[in-house]
Amino acid sequence: MALISPSRRLRRTPFSEGVEAAGVKAYTVYNHMLLPTVFRSVQEDYHHLKQAVQVWDVACERQVELRGPDASRLMQLLTPRDMRGMLPGQCFYVPIVDETGGMLNDPVAVKLAEDRWWISIADSDLLYWVKGLAYGYRLDVLIDEPDVSPLAVQGPRADDLMAAVFGDQVGKIRFFRFAVMSFQGRDMVIARSGYSKQGGFEIYVEGGDIGMPLWNALMEAGRDMDVRAGCPNLIERIEGGLLSYGNDMTDDNTPHECGLGKFCNTQTAIGCIGRDALLRVAKEGPVKQIRAIDIPGAPVPGCDRWWPLRAGDKTVGRVSSAAFSPDYDTNVAIGMVRMTHWDDGTELTVEAPDGPRPAFVREKFWI
Ligand code: THG
Numbered sequence: 001m002a003l004i005s006p007s008r009r010l011r012r013t014p015f016s017e018g019v020e021a022a023g024v025k026a027y028t029v030y031n032h033m034l035l036p037t038v039f040r041s042v043q044e045d046y047h048h049l050k051q052a053v054q055v056w057d058v059a060c061e062r063q064v065e066l067r068g069p070d071a072s073r074l075m076q077l078l079t080p081r082d083m084r085g086m087l088p089g090q091c092f093y094v095p096i097v098d099e100t101g102g103m104l105n106d107p108v109a110v111k112l113a114e115d116r117w118w119i120s121i122a123d124s125d126l127l128y129w130v131k132g133l134a135y136g137y138r139l140d141v142l143i144d145e146p147d148v149s150p151l152a153v154q155g156p157r158a159d160d161l162m163a164a165v166f167g168d169q170v171g172k173i174r175f176f177r178f179a180v181m182s183f184q185g186r187d188m189v190i191a192r193s194g195y196s197k198q199g200g201f202e203i204y205v206e207g208g209d210i211g212m213p214l215w216n217a218l219m220e221a222g223r224d225m226d227v228r229a230g231c232p233n234l235i236e237r238i239e240g241g242l243l244s245y246g247n248d249m250t251d252d253n254t255p256h257e258c259g260l261g262k263f264c265n266t267q268t269a270i271g272c273i274g275r276d277a278l279l280r281v282a283k284e285g286p287v288k289q290i291r292a293i294d295i296p297g298a299p300v301p302g303c304d305r306w307w308p309l310r311a312g313d314k315t316v317g318r319v320s321s322a323a324f325s326p327d328y329d330t331n332v333a334i335g336m337v338r339m340t341h342w343d344d345g346t347e348l349t350v351e352a353p354d355g356p357r358p359a360f361v362r363e364k365f366w367i
Helices: 016-021 042-051 071-078 126-136 158-166 168-172 208-221 234-239 275-284
Strands: 026-030 033-038 053-057 063-067 091-093 103-105 108-113 116-120 142-144 148-154 178-183 186-191 200-206 227-230 288-295 307-311 314-325 330-338 347-352 355-362
Touching: 016 033, 016 053, 016 208, 033 042, 033 053, 042 053, 042 227, 042 234, 053 158, 053 208, 063 071, 063 126, 071 116, 071 126, 103 126, 108 186, 126 142, 148 158, 148 208, 158 168, 158 178, 158 200, 158 208, 168 178, 178 208, 200 208, 208 227, 234 314, 234 330, 288 314, 288 347, 314 347, 330 355
Parallel strands: 053 227
Antiparallel strands: 026 033, 053 148, 063 116, 063 142, 091 108, 108 116, 148 200, 178 186, 186 200, 288 330, 288 355, 307 314, 307 347, 314 330, 347 355
């Protein structure tokens, strides 16, 4: 592919300088912002992520901030997950749906206070939907995109690296909880979360000016831990079944089709937009659903369009993400498969760009 032209519409991040010094080889665009995708190679980055610790520029996980007396009411309008039990200090993975029950985003909601939230969004312009709802419902809430840029620290040695910079207290943070910790006199929200199954943290860096000082401190502190610049890894995230909005699902899919029914409490999420539509699909059950797909054999090419899944001459689904996994010695993939063909072990044919090949539906992802 040709190169992407830089411009002010394609936003750099507070960490771009460090990413470039570390030798980034490829970027994608996410929320109109640069997101690194490769440092050495996708496979080398993958092995290193599973063995050591990486620092990821995920500033493109932009925040939609809700602030004011109606912030909680707005949050519950946005998602079919029941938000009533959520306390400040917690993070929830929340499907966001439209009035038809279609997925608009799958962010992490961060509850900072009873009247203040960050919604850490996937790749769609959620800000406009949120602003439109607040305006239409005449809610008493301020909504904007603050200067907050997540920096992720992921991998088996993430606890060691974070303790070296923030102190041992950071190790006490539980999964999907956050604490506020200080770096060079600046408060930072630090959550145990991240877009990998290797464990780690996400630092919500407030103010772009402190981005490079923090990046450099992590790199220095991690010198004897084999720390490297990294990024969300295609192979690892498929093995872990972490979904990518826009690739694996769109606004044509309900959360139930995405396997996100466990994050929906449609009965009790009173007031949520799309509730009636979701109550119907929750009762009947989805007719197609996300599945792990195993494609044995030689490495497949990059998946930049949906690959049809066929049973005989019938199309019964699609593959939306695929990569060769060195650890499992097969191509791991994510697909959406019709109910008639979604049982564990079902053999299908995937129409990859280099020709048809056997594909097997799996009950579970690899990690
Ligand atoms: N962290 C933050 N913001 C994000 C992402 C993130 N915004 C964009 C994107 N990632 C949103 N999508 C996801 C997808 C999966 C998860 C988080 C965000 C995730 N899932 C875990 C899982 O499926 O195992 C845990 C879910 C749970 O148990 O609650 O972490 O990564 N800040």
